[in-house]
Amino acid sequence: MTPEAGAFDLKAYHTDQGEGFSNAVEGWRWYLPVMVTWYGIVAELPDFSTTIPEHVFDVAPNTKITSKVRFSLNADHPQPETARLSLVHKVGNNEYPVTLPVTEALFQPGETKEYDFTVTSQHTNTEIISRIEPVSTPTDANRDNNEDIAHIEVQAYDIAIKIQPLKTNWVIPDNSVLVESTVTVRRKDNFPGTLPVKVTINGPGGPKVHTLNLGPKEIKQYPYNFNAGPGTYTINGEAWPANDSWTDVYPQDNKDSVTITVKKMNLPETDRKIRVGL
Ligand SMILES: [Ca+2]
Numbered sequence: 001m002t003p004e005a006g007a008f009d010l011k012a013y014h015t016d017q018g019e020g021f022s023n024a025v026e027g028w029r030w031y032l033p034v035m036v037t038w039y040g041i042v043a044e045l046p047d048f049s050t051t052i053p054e055h056v057f058d059v060a061p062n063t064k065i066t067s068k069v070r071f072s073l074n075a076d077h078p079q080p081e082t083a084r085l086s087l088v089h090k091v092g093n094n095e096y097p098v099t100l101p102v103t104e105a106l107f108q109p110g111e112t113k114e115y116d117f118t119v120t121s122q123h124t125n126t127e128i129i130s131r132i133e134p135v136s137t138p139t140d141a142n143r144d145n146n147e148d149i150a151h152i153e154v155q156a157y158d159i160a161i162k163i164q165p166l167k168t169n170w171v172i173p174d175n176s177v178l179v180e181s182t183v184t185v186r187r188k189d190n191f192p193g194t195l196p197v198k199v200t201i202n203g204p205g206g207p208k209v210h211t212l213n214l215g216p217k218e219i220k221q222y223p224y225n226f227n228a229g230p231g232t233y234t235i236n237g238e239a240w241p242a243n244d245s246w247t248d249v250y251p252q253d254n255k256d257s258v259t260i261t262v263k264k265m266n267l268p269e270t271d272r273k274i275r276v277g278l
């Protein structure tokens with residue numbers, strides 16, 4: 001028998017080991033090239049999770065909120081794992097970090113760490129977002145629970161007043177004119193319930209007071225008219241909570257003021273002479 005190229009002569013090999021083959025025996029071993037890939041032992045991914053137990057905060061603007069956030073590692077994980085923790089206050093598109101006692105922590109299997117945090121409500125609805133990420137593994141076994149969101153819903157009642165004169169400059173042929181204006185009181189917010197409102201208007205037409213209830217987004221309008229000869233006139237309007245059952249979140253637009261001028265039309269010189277002549 002002729003061995004194939006590269007075959008290993010067992011007889012030569014075993015002679016070295018002192019086992020000897022009879023001369024009548026031939027033995028060959030062929031080596032086949034085989035790719036052996038080492039996969040190692042697959043590391044089990046941790047399942048970190050986070051929750052903010054209180055999910056909705058109904059508060060007034062600029063209120064300090066203190067609550068709790070929790071971070072956990074699954075109980076059936078075989079070893080302790082380190083995670084990065086974060087908490088942010090999301091206002092519009094910006095995320096502001098909220099202070100936690102640690103930003104990275106070692107968790108034993110099944111361990112939950114709980115921290116207090118404090119945020120301040122804004123004038124609009126915002127979110128508090130907690131996140132946890134494994135440090136020593138590329139990812140987490142279940143990403144669905146690595147983030148939690150709590151909502152801050154601001155009870156921001158807001159009304160506004162606007163005085164709209166028909167014209168701010170009157171030029172009249174006669175000695176007086178009826179100056180007309182509309183006063184609009186508008187509720188800007190959309191929170192449920194009606195708000196008691198007191199509207200006060202002052203001007204040449206005398207003081208006027210209206211008490212009304214405004215529902216979400218509701219608008220009410222009042223005429224404010226007076227007869228005026230040539231001169232300058234000011235109308236002031238204010239709209240405020242009629243009692244202390246609510247407060248206005250944006251008082252800057254709860255007052256309005258307009259100035260109206262009335263002028264006598266200048267007749268042409270020739271026209272005046274003719275009139276004098278008459
Ligand atoms: Ca997870």
Ligand SMILES: [Ca+2]
Pocket residue numbers: 158159160248249250251252253254
């Ligand atoms: Ca307002």
